[in-house]
Amino acid sequence: MNETGKNSLRNIIVLTAITVVAAFALAITYRVTEEKINDSARLEALKSVKAVLPKDAKGNPLYANDPDKLAFEMKITEDQKQVDPILVFYPGLSDKGEVIGFAVKVTSKIGYGGDIQMMIGMTPKGEILDIQILSMNETPGLGTKVSEPSFKDQFTGKSLETGAKFVLKKDDSSNYDLDAASGATISSRAITYAVHRVVTFYEAHKSEIMTKGSGNTTNPVNPALNR
Amino acid sequence: MGELLLLILGAVLVNNFVLSRFLGICPFLGVSKKIETATGMGIAVIFVMTLTSMICWILQYYVLEPLNLGFLQTIVFILVIAALVQLVEMIIQKIAPPLYQALGIYLPLITTNCAVLGVAILNVTKGFGFVYAVVFGFGSACGFTLAIVMFAGIRERMALGGRIPKVVDGVPIALITTAILSLAFLGFSGLVK
Amino acid sequence: MKKYWHELTKGILRENPLFIIVLGTCPSLAITTKVENGIGMGLAATFVLVCSNVFISLLRKIIPKQVRIPAFIVVIAAFVTIADLVLHAYAYPLWQALGLFIPLIVVNCIILGRAEAFAQSNNVFASFMDGVGMGLGFTLALILMSAIREILGNGTFLGMKVFGEGFDPAVMMVLPPGGFLTLGFLIAVVNAINKRMKERNT
Numbered sequence: 001m002n003e004t005g006k007n008s009l010r011n012i013i014v015l016t017a018i019t020v021v022a023a024f025a026l027a028i029t030y031r032v033t034e035e036k037i038n039d040s041a042r043l044e045a046l047k048s049v050k051a052v053l054p055k056d057a058k059g060n061p062l063y064a065n066d067p068d069k070l071a072f073e074m075k076i077t078e079d080q081k082q083v084d085p086i087l088v089f090y091p092g093l094s095d096k097g098e099v100i101g102f103a104v105k106v107t108s109k110i111g112y113g114g115d116i117q118m119m120i121g122m123t124p125k126g127e128i129l130d131i132q133i134l135s136m137n138e139t140p141g142l143g144t145k146v147s148e149p150s151f152k153d154q155f156t157g158k159s160l161e162t163g164a165k166f167v168l169k170k171d172d173s174s175n176y177d178l179d180a181a182s183g184a185t186i187s188s189r190a191i192t193y194a195v196h197r198v199v200t201f202y203e204a205h206k207s208e209i210m211t212k213g214s215g216n217t218t219n220p221v222n223p224a225l226n227r
Numbered sequence: 228m229g230e231l232l233l234l235i236l237g238a239v240l241v242n243n244f245v246l247s248r249f250l251g252i253c254p255f256l257g258v259s260k261k262i263e264t265a266t267g268m269g270i271a272v273i274f275v276m277t278l279t280s281m282i283c284w285i286l287q288y289y290v291l292e293p294l295n296l297g298f299l300q301t302i303v304f305i306l307v308i309a310a311l312v313q314l315v316e317m318i319i320q321k322i323a324p325p326l327y328q329a330l331g332i333y334l335p336l337i338t339t340n341c342a343v344l345g346v347a348i349l350n351v352t353k354g355f356g357f358v359y360a361v362v363f364g365f366g367s368a369c370g371f372t373l374a375i376v377m378f379a380g381i382r383e384r385m386a387l388g389g390r391i392p393k394v395v396d397g398v399p400i401a402l403i404t405t406a407i408l409s410l411a412f413l414g415f416s417g418l419v420k
Numbered sequence: 421m422k423k424y425w426h427e428l429t430k431g432i433l434r435e436n437p438l439f440i441i442v443l444g445t446c447p448s449l450a451i452t453t454k455v456e457n458g459i460g461m462g463l464a465a466t467f468v469l470v471c472s473n474v475f476i477s478l479l480r481k482i483i484p485k486q487v488r489i490p491a492f493i494v495v496i497a498a499f500v501t502i503a504d505l506v507l508h509a510y511a512y513p514l515w516q517a518l519g520l521f522i523p524l525i526v527v528n529c530i531i532l533g534r535a536e537a538f539a540q541s542n543n544v545f546a547s548f549m550d551g552v553g554m555g556l557g558f559t560l561a562l563i564l565m566s567a568i569r570e571i572l573g574n575g576t577f578l579g580m581k582v583f584g585e586g587f588d589p590a591v592m593m594v595l596p597p598g599g600f601l602t603l604g605f606l607i608a609v610v611n612a613i614n615k616r617m618k619e620r621n622t
Contacts, residue, residue, distance in 0.1 A: 022498035036509035249450040402604030
């Protein structure tokens with residue numbers, strides 16, 4: 001083999017050797033981290049569920065199960081474009097297996113910058129406990145104000161049963177019970193509409209949701225899993 | 228068809244790769260001194276990015292994922308890009324030697340252009356189908372070209388006229404001008420959902 | 421010993437990769453909206469830089485000159501993927517915040533630049549120091565940029581409110597124009613300081 005031939009061969013061998021060693025090292029690293037990676041997305045989702053379900057005075061969750069293991073989906077059948085028709089319910093159960101609350105994941109499609117994904121916590125009576133914004137593309141500093149307590153906390157304690165209307169002052173100044181975040185009318189409307197959708201859906205399908213939520217008693221309820 | 232046009236519009240104006248996503252800044256600052264060179268670079272990048280979108284998409288969904296080798300994505304993609312850039316270099320050297328001379332070191336540097344690797348990865352994270360991925364690659368490259376040519380126009384003007392203080396001359400004034408361009412492009416937000 | 425100290429410190433001021441050599445601009449502009457992101461990215465990039473410098477220096481006599489660039493790229497890409505996997509597993513919120521720019525560390529010109537300019541022609545310990553110094557300089561530059569953008573654009577530093585309730589942040593600072601503005605301004609300042617120091621030395 002002449003000089004250039006030998007050179008090319010050497011180039012190929014060295015390059016291939018380095019690539020193979022690299023691929024090997026990566027495969028090992030992947031093996032080591034694989035489980036943690038799969039867990040991390042799930043744990044992150046669980047965090048928002050935990051944040052909106054009922055808690056005691058110290059902030060510890062009152063539920064005794066693994067809400068995401070008992071999660072179920074329900075579909076809004078009416079034709080509407082403001083909210084993604086799939087709602088995901090995460091039930092929180094006491095250690096006796098009774099439903100003490102639901103975390104509902106809902107996606108509003110009418111945000112200023114597109115979809116707003118939210119987690120809404122409510123009691124079995126349909127009273128709002130808390131709202132967490134999971135993801136949004138709203139204008140930083142303006143639309144993003146809807147994730148601040150000054151806007152969100154307005155929803156806490158409201159329920160259809162006690163006569164809440166879930167209407168913004170901007171939309172009906174004679175018959176409202178919520179104030180939009182200043183400079184964020186569209187974002188505020190998106191959130192308000194989504195919450196209203198969820199509570200009306202819950203009201204209409206309450207018995208079905210409660211049945212699905214308490215599940216069948218063969219589902220394991222693990223009191224130690226309060227992460 | 229309409230959706231594809233919206234995709235291009237979004238990639239060029241609303242989420243412009245350079246002015247909004249911060250991808251491709253190094254060549255943007257380096258090759259934008261003259262409109263001609265900027266245009267040449269832009270066309271080379273359009274070629275590379277479109278081909279990259281195609282090849283990397285195929286590799287991701289027909290090789291990496293079926294074999295559960297997703298973690299090799301970075302290595303595979305960047306090697307593909309390096310090879311493609313070599314190819315483009317050879318082509319340009321053959322068919323347009325003066326452009327080859329003008330682009331100089333910046334041609335092989337397309338390999339390290341964040342925009343190229345960026346678009347390959349974005350196509351996967353956004354879950355695009357093949358056609359969407361290629362159109363997105365093409366559109367984003369057009370956005371890059373638009374930004375770099377616009378900027379070259381501004382810089383040529385500035386070199387002719389303005390008396391720029393020594394302290395900000397060069398990179399700083401380029402960045403500050405880009406800030407204004409980027410601010411203008413912010414006005415496009417909300418144009419395409 | 422003095423030589424090694426020089427390799428370490430040059431990356432911080434005299435040859436700061438971001439402000440003086442102007443490399444690594446893409447991630448600097450994109451993720452410096454919060455100081456914690458700046459720290460995270462800086463440390464990740466430093467990890468990759470140090471590891472790749474060391475490995476490339478170890479292999480410098482074996483890698484043929486003609487295929488050195490692809491060889492460097494494979495080594496760098498491997499370490500970037502390791503950093504990506506580790507962050508994904510053990511620092512999920514940071515991983516989400518840095519997003520696309522973690523794999524983009526592989527095309528961060530600083531790393532390929534140091535491999536080409538230094539690691540392939542110097543011994544392992546010097547390359548290690550060079551990597552640490554450049555990485556540190558890059559991280560400090562990122563922290564400076566994110567501090568300015570976070571304080572002015574969000575009123576916070578590391579998430580803690582800096583000003584009182586009355587402060588209305590200049591939101592633009594955490595948007596793209598603010599990024600370009602901050603970097604341009606900082607480079608101008610560094611240029612001015614350098615000029616001053618050079619004049620004083622002559």
